[in-house]
Amino acid sequence: MQTAVLELPAPAANRLRRPSWRDPRLLAGIAMVAAAVALGSWIVRSAQHEVPVYAARHALVAGEQLHADDLVVVGVRGIALDRYLAARGAVATDLVALRTVGAGELVPRAAVGDGSSVDVRSVAVPLQAPPGRDLQVGAVVDLWFTPRPDADRAAGAPGARPIAQKVVVSEASSGDGAFTTGSGATVHVLVPTAQLADVLEALAADGTVDVVPLPGGVPGSEG
Structure with a gap:
């Protein structure tokens, strides 16, 4: 008795294909790397950028009106600009110190204002x-x-x-x-x-x- 042998087709080997520039995954990876590089460059530039703010040339006390001669412009890095008196233009003529600011200290915005609050x-x-x-x-x-x-003070007097x-x-x-x-x-x-x-x-x-x-x-x- 003869037995028939079925010949099955051999499986085709999968070949690795080079990624195409149109591959979405490749494009997404390139975009992420570029964004990381840009962010790092921006952080470095921001840290190196000096912001001009005012510092007290001498000690300022509450009620003292501020003049240009009382302040000096200094460049600082890595601070919150909104917390300090920025050196932009002339000093306002109606500003007074609301509390003591030591000589050489940066002038906080909260330390200056209207004299009526002193x-x-x-x-x-x-x-x-x-x-x-x-x-x-x-x-x-x-x-x-x-x-x-x-000697004539009453006993127990303070x-x-x-x-x-x-x-x-x-x-x-x-x-x-x-x-x-x-x-x-x-x-x-x-x-x-x-x-x-x-x-x-x-x-x-x-x-x-x-x-x-x-x-x-x-x-x-x-x-």
């Missing part, structure tokens, strides 16, 4: 000696009142007491200028209006008002 008043306090370097403009100090020693804390020096005289009181010097401090009555009463009372600098209270100082 809730402090400058008060002159006489000193018994010329002010030291820790009583320069912008320094933070406490004011203490010490009544004159008097002695030395603070009358204003963490106020800012706006001006200091060495004793030979227009703000001299008697033979001593004078320092001007910015007193919040809520504490103004206590300070003025202490200055008019029979006693001494002392200006006590706070440690590290000099703006722009090192350490």
Whole structure:
């Protein structure tokens, strides 16, 4: 008996084809690489780009009107421009400092504005000696009142007491200028209006008002 053998066709080998430039997957890969390169280049250029902003030439205190001579233009990199006073054109004539800005510091936008929002008043306090370097403009100090020693004072009467804390020096005289009181010097401090009555009463009372600098209270100082 003869057996018929069926001959099946041999399977055709799949050949690898070179990718075509029209292959969507290839095009998508090229686009992703190009986008990554462009993004990296933009980040590098942005980091190297300097933005001109204003810095304080000297210490600025609350209520002080800003002039061009009070500021210096510096170029900085990698900062949020909307947080600082940009050096674009002339300085507005109606800008005042709303709080202390140390010498050399970048001027934050929130630190300048309309003078009507400044809730402090400058008060002159006489000193018994010329002010030291820790009583320069912008320094933070406490004011203490010490009544004159008097044996007839009632028992339990208060002695030395603070009358204003963490106020800012706006001006200091060495004793030979227009703000001299008697033979001593004078320092001007910015007193919040809520504490103004206590300070003025202490200055008019029979006693001494002392200006006590706070440690590290000099703006722009090192350490």
